[in-house]
Amino acid sequence: MASAHLDHHLALLAHLRGILVALGEAEQILDSSHSLFLERFDELVSDLPRDPEASLYLGQELISQIFHRYPQIAHLVPRDLLWFFGGDCLHFMPDEEIELFQRLDERRFEAQQNDEPFDWNQEKQLLALPPESSKH
Template sequence: MTTPHVEHHIQLLEHLRTILVAVADAEVVPENHHALFIERFDDMVARLRESTEDLYMGQDIISQVFQRYPQIAHLVPRDLLWFFGGDCLHFMPDEEIDKFQILEERRFEALEKGEDFNWAQELQLMFMPEDTPKQ
């Protein structure tokens, strides 16, 4: 069973997969290599559902998305870069990393106190423009 935090990221991966399939449907990439990549992508998601002990495969897959499909790099949810960490962090500016670090600290504090923490909601608040009123 996955935690709500992991499930949130699995949903983001499923969204990313639909984008990757759309890229192939638009015949923007060679089909033979793409099919193998999607197979590895699906395997990574299946493993993630079982355990988050080893995130290296996810780091590799997400990094490859940036290398293989630069035309969709801007569509990769930033959460996934933070979630997988490692080489994925090279695709994030320092300012963004700092914000995710603060968010992660808040999440751990809430877990330690036994409180609920809505990652998606807190993420939205964290990245809201400075002049936007927060609720």
């Protein structure tokens, strides 16, 4: 996996962890397993750079658990993480969004093959534009 691509998702995981910590600090979690969940989340963040492929399953499991354990913050889970981890996480994405991320990944791989720079966020914004607005 390209470093910039991985770094982008690690930053999103850090953001999501901050939300989870704030949720616990606000005492909105009555479940005592919240700290254990955060420990597993931290394990994912530390293992992901070392072994991205092996970490995908833990990522799928934890992201999916957020939707079930913490439905009040489900809308705050970055959509990029759902696509990045794939698997069961894709159940939380509508078909149109999956198609957008498929096109985005195709563009990323094409840029990689051609040794061209690729800005994930910029490309995502361009792909999200309605067809008539991308012409200037």
